[in-house]
Amino acid sequence: TTMDLHSHGGSLIGLRRIREKAPFSPLAAPMREGGMAAICLAVVADSPATRVEDKRIRPYRDPDPGELYAYAGQAFARLFDLVRSQELGVVATRADLQAATPDRPSVIVSSEGGDFLEGRADRVDEAFAKWRLRHLQLTHYRVNELGDIQTEPPVHGGLTAAGEAVVRRCNRLGIVVDVAHGTYDLVKRAAAVTDKPLVLSHTSLNPKPGRYSRTIGPDHARVIAETNGVIGIWPPSTIYPDLAAMAEGMARMVEVAGIDHVGLGSDMMGLLSPAVLPGYDQLPGLAAALLAQGFSKEEMLKLLGGNIRRVFLAGLPA
Structure with missing residues (x-):
């Protein structure tokens, strides 16, 4: 089962798109064309409080109490409008994931950021039931x-007590916990708390990540692997000039994390820079690049979905 750990495909996200109920772009058709069975389709929880400054996204104001909770409701509603309009399946259980194929492409409802929870673990239960949330990125x-x-700059020293409570609640309900964007200290604490595999949905390996870099070092990667989790490799052209370079980047991550702990996290339609994997119809090109990189067919299939599938089968409810 070919899977993507992090996507905003279909022109899902954006304050203006949500406010104006903007038209969607094709998602189901490119998934079928490229052989993609299931994607983690993510709303963005903090958009009203962030903006682009000096080519990076930064918070610029404190949201009002309840503001991001209300915004998430609108964002999830748009996600389900997209699902209905393109006749996509929704993965809520292990059986739903097993039924997803490129002929019947499906989405896993995801949130990039737990900001709408406002620190309240009981809201995890509500999102699980009301929006079928099955993948939560904490920050x-x-x-x-x-x-x-x-x-x-860090404020909390990693994961907070509220964050720990959310990880435990996700484990119990059947929501996969994503530590992308979190600090190394947050990731280490989440790994100590969780009893299910963690994912870090979209990043790349960097021997010495700079301050405020979204890349991760080898030790950071190994913490995810030790939970039996998966790290998604993303395709910014600022890091990888072409698919061959992206395949090499996946190979570098395999060297430190292991073949069972690396996958695809395309950040489809969410990158500030151009992507070397701009659409799911380009997936065969990445598969070919992985084979050319020296991976066997079995290893290539693990990297393009098998590993992610394993984690979600471990994390989803029956």
Whole structure:
């Protein structure tokens, strides 16, 4: 089963798109064309409080109480409008994931940021039931009630007590926990708390990540692997000039994390820079690049979905 750990495909996200109910772009058709069975389709929880400054996304104001909770409701509603309009399946259980194929492409409802929780673990239950949330990234571009982020100065020393409670609640309900954007300290604490595999949905390996870099070092990667989790490799052209370079980047991550702990995290339609994988119809090109990189067919299939599938089968409810 070919899978993507992080996507905003279909022109899902954006304040203006949500406000104006903007038209969607094709998602189901490119998934079928490229052989993609299931994607983690993510709303963005902190958009009203962030903006682009000096080519990076930063928080610029404190949201009003309840504001991001209300915004998330609108964002999830748009996600379901997209699902209905393109006749996509929704993965809520292990059986739903097993039924997803490129002929019947499906989405896993995801949130990039737990900001809408406002620190309240009981809201995890509500999102699980009401929006079929099955993949929660704890933090995004603002330090929130759950923990610290890579791109701003730390405030909490990693994961907060509220963040720990959210991880435990996700484990119990059947929501996969994503530590992308979180600091190394947050990731280490989440790994100590979780009893299910973690994912870090979209990043790349960097021997010495700079301050505020979204890339991760080898030790950071190994923490995810030790939970039996998966790290998604993303395709910014600022890091990888072409698909061959991206395949090499995946190979570098395999060297430190292992073949069972690396996958695809395309950040489809969410990158500030151009992507070398701009659409799911380009997926065969990445598969060919992985084979040319020296991976066997079995290893290539693990990297393009098998590993992610394993984690979600471990994390989803029956």
